Amino acid sequence: MLDPNLNKKQQEAVQYLSGPALVLAGAGSGKTKVITQKIAYLIQQCHYESQRVFALTFTNKAAREMQERLATLLSPAQLRGLFVGTFHAFGLRFLREEGAHAGLKAQFSILDAHDSYAIVQELLNTTDRGRVFSAQQQISLWKNALLDPDTVAAQFNGKALNELVHLYRSYEATLNAYQAVDFDDLVRLPAKLMQENSQVAQRWQHRVHYLLVDEYQDTNVCQYEWVRALVHLRQQFTVVGDDDQAIYAWRGATVENLQRLKDDFPNLKLIKLEQNYRSVQRILTAANRVIQHNPQVFGKRLWSDLSYGEEIQVQECANERAEAEWVAINLMQERTMRQTRWRDFAVLYRSNHQARILEQFLRQFRIPYVLTGGQSFFAKAEVRDLMAYLRLLANTDDDPAFIRALTTPRKGVGQTTLERLGQFASAQGGSLWQALPTFLLSQSLNAPQKKALTQFYEFIQRLLTQVHFQGTQAAELLDTLLRAIDYEGYLFNQYDERPALSRWQNVLDLLDWLKRKLVADQLNIIELVQHVSLVTILDRSEKDEELDAVHLSTLHAAKGLEFPHVFLIGVEEGLLPHMGREDEFYAANEEPVASFTQRIQEERRLMYVGITRAQRSLRISWCQQRRRGREDISCERSRFITEMFHGQEQAQATQPKKDADDYLAELKSLFD
DNA sequence: GCTGTCAAAGTTTTT
DNA sequence: CTTTGACAGC
Numbered sequence: 001m002l003d004p005n006l007n008k009k010q011q012e013a014v015q016y017l018s019g020p021a022l023v024l025a026g027a028g029s030g031k032t033k034v035i036t037q038k039i040a041y042l043i044q045q046c047h048y049e050s051q052r053v054f055a056l057t058f059t060n061k062a063a064r065e066m067q068e069r070l071a072t073l074l075s076p077a078q079l080r081g082l083f084v085g086t087f088h089a090f091g092l093r094f095l096r097e098e099g100a101h102a103g104l105k106a107q108f109s110i111l112d113a114h115d116s117y118a119i120v121q122e123l124l125n126t127t128d129r130g131r132v133f134s135a136q137q138q139i140s141l142w143k144n145a146l147l148d149p150d151t152v153a154a155q156f157n158g159k160a161l162n163e164l165v166h167l168y169r170s171y172e173a174t175l176n177a178y179q180a181v182d183f184d185d186l187v188r189l190p191a192k193l194m195q196e197n198s199q200v201a202q203r204w205q206h207r208v209h210y211l212l213v214d215e216y217q218d219t220n221v222c223q224y225e226w227v228r229a230l231v232h233l234r235q236q237f238t239v240v241g242d243d244d245q246a247i248y249a250w251r252g253a254t255v256e257n258l259q260r261l262k263d264d265f266p267n268l269k270l271i272k273l274e275q276n277y278r279s280v281q282r283i284l285t286a287a288n289r290v291i292q293h294n295p296q297v298f299g300k301r302l303w304s305d306l307s308y309g310e311e312i313q314v315q316e317c318a319n320e321r322a323e324a325e326w327v328a329i330n331l332m333q334e335r336t337m338r339q340t341r342w343r344d345f346a347v348l349y350r351s352n353h354q355a356r357i358l359e360q361f362l363r364q365f366r367i368p369y370v371l372t373g374g375q376s377f378f379a380k381a382e383v384r385d386l387m388a389y390l391r392l393l394a395n396t397d398d399d400p401a402f403i404r405a406l407t408t409p410r411k412g413v414g415q416t417t418l419e420r421l422g423q424f425a426s427a428q429g430g431s432l433w434q435a436l437p438t439f440l441l442s443q444s445l446n447a448p449q450k451k452a453l454t455q456f457y458e459f460i461q462r463l464l465t466q467v468h469f470q471g472t473q474a475a476e477l478l479d480t481l482l483r484a485i486d487y488e489g490y491l492f493n494q495y496d497e498r499p500a501l502s503r504w505q506n507v508l509d510l511l512d513w514l515k516r517k518l519v520a521d522q523l524n525i526i527e528l529v530q531h532v533s534l535v536t537i538l539d540r541s542e543k544d545e546e547l548d549a550v551h552l553s554t555l556h557a558a559k560g561l562e563f564p565h566v567f568l569i570g571v572e573e574g575l576l577p578h579m580g581r582e583d584e585f586y587a588a589n590e591e592p593v594a595s596f597t598q599r600i601q602e603e604r605r606l607m608y609v610g611i612t613r614a615q616r617s618l619r620i621s622w623c624q625q626r627r628r629g630r631e632d633i634s635c636e637r638s639r640f641i642t643e644m645f646h647g648q649e650q651a652q653a654t655q656p657k658k659d660a661d662d663y664l665a666e667l668k669s670l671f672d
Numbered sequence: 673g674c675t676g677t678c679a680a681a682g683t684t685t686t687t
Numbered sequence: 688c689t690t691t692g693a694c695a696g697c
Contacts, residue, residue, distance in 0.1 A: 534687075
């Protein structure tokens with residue numbers, strides 16, 4: 001049955017099946033609802049087979065949310081075979097089947113940003129982090145634009161970027177030698193294969209009967225081409241997007257993909273969802289005012305049935321400490337006065353480091369909070385250490401994993417020996433692991449190093465005999481591994497008691513999570529490792545939902561979420577809009593990727609995303625001074641605040657009635 | 673030649 | 688607060 005709560009436009013979007021459809025869905029207009037309802041409609045009413053329907057998202061969170069909603073709409077049998085996941089997860093599945101056509105072995109590794117950084121650093125032979133970072137970025141942008149080294153070389157012929165092109169080539173060669181792909185490749189290689197291999201293309205064109213894409217405005221060229229190739233045959237797809245919420249241009253996304261869609265599919269059906277079910281009108285008005293300063297591709301105006309709502313407050317703070325305190329005090333007051341739950345609040349900010357000071361104050365006030373986004377659990381050193389062993393077991397040619405496993409915990413093999421082994425391996429044209437047995441016979445090796453390397457070799461060799469174990473047996477293998485390397489001992493030796501304990505806890509959490517995964521899905525280590533590479537944060541979504549806690553999130557990570565009461569902090573020139581270094585990146589034809597104006601526009605959309613997260617109340621703060629590195633810099637109010645209130649009286653923030661000390665005293669008395 | 677200690681720096685956003 | 692690179696000692 002079609003949900004009777006759908007409005008006319010939503011219904012149209014769900015039921016339109018006569019060809020390609022673009023649903024322009026403003027913030028809070030029921031976009032996820034439309035996608036999930038449409039999937040249900042396809043399967044239940046139109047008799048699409050589940051394994052023929054594919055829904056693509058950008059984040060794991062969005063995918064999970066859709067899966068959860070679908071679980072309430074479809075029977076377990078109907079859910080089976082249905083693909084709802086990120087582009088990258090889909091890419092992994094695609095490459096598992098088709099990787100051979102791209103020269104990949106079945107057990108290829110997936111490198112994370114750290115690994116690629118290390119590779120670029122090695123190739124550039126520099127310790128200048130800025131240089132490495134920007135080179136890495138450039139390669140990533142090229143990849144996202146579906147440009148391979150040859151194409152780039154042709155376009156940059158004889159120019160200063162030659163060195164970078166050369167780097168790109170070596171980088172690709174290195175990955176190939178490791179039998180590894182990076183994140184970008186998970187989308188780039190499928191797109192490329194679809195274009196270049198007609199057998200592969202046909203296979204998938206026949207498999208995918210209906211395709212849905214969420215957050216379409218954030219697709220890059222690879223994703224666009226991949227989608228285009230997938231639907232080439234049937235032209236049955238729905239993409240949902242909002243050009244005003246495009247905030248990933250820095251990752252190669254281009255809003256022009258919306259425009260291109262019209263050109264490539266002349267019969268494209270355009271459906272606009274403009275009724276907002278989320279926010280009170282005042283908040284929408286503010287959002288509309290801000291976004292109006294951007295050029296409008298598709299004229300679109302959000303409106304709401306809800307009441308007008310209370311004033312939007314703007315608070316000027318002396319510095320970020322004062323700001324964090326202001327947030328904490330307001331949270332205390334609001335919770336008492338409105339009888340709300342903690343989870344009804346979110347504090348949103350431009351960059352992760354702003355969370356730190358907030359955390360301090362929230363802890364002090366004993367306000368429970370959860371951090372979404374931010375530093376990935378899987379980026380933590382201790383987690384990567386353990387994963388290195390697993391990656392090595394899954395793919396012994398994974399040199400970055402080999403190096404990390406061999407050197408952490410330290411085993412008496414260092415820089416020099418490693419370099420020699422590296423030279424030895426590249427002379428043989430193989431990986432470090434392949435070279436190791438012969439290298440052990442070499443004369444230049446000293447006794448201690450030889451002994452250490454032999455031990456390591458035998459240790460890994462032994463584990464390798466068990467690498468195909470599944471489920472419980474594989475889980476036991478993890479325990480064995482951890483005990484054998486005495487990682488706990490290493491941690492407590494390396495760090496003070498408290499940090500060591502917290503790291504060890506992380507390892508135990510990881511271990512627990514891995515084991516559950518192994519047993520639940522009956523995976524072996526190889527499958528597990530590939531899966532884990534795509535997970536950015538430890539999956540405890542249900543707990544987060546149940547938890548009554550204030551949400552702390554970056555603006556990027558908050559997209560798609562909504563909260564009754566929102567604090568948007570750090571709204572200053574330089575921070576929002578953010579002004580970074582004037583890095584010069586190039587897409588093609590040596591055109592810089594983004595002009596100053598374009599950057600401001602993206603920042604404005606970010607502001608728009610922030611405002612439209614709020615359902616009922618919105619509070620904005622900015623600081624006169626902010627600590628940046630070692631010095632205090634003075635800040636100005638963001639232009640976006642001015643734009644928000646343009647032609648309107650600006651609400652003056654009311655001073656909190658109690659000050660921080662009162663609250664702390666009160667709290668203290670509670671706990672004494 | 674390896675490893676531990678010390679000082680310096682911090683990257684906007686994420687798969 | 689964490690991570691990384693430089694350096695000195697074992």
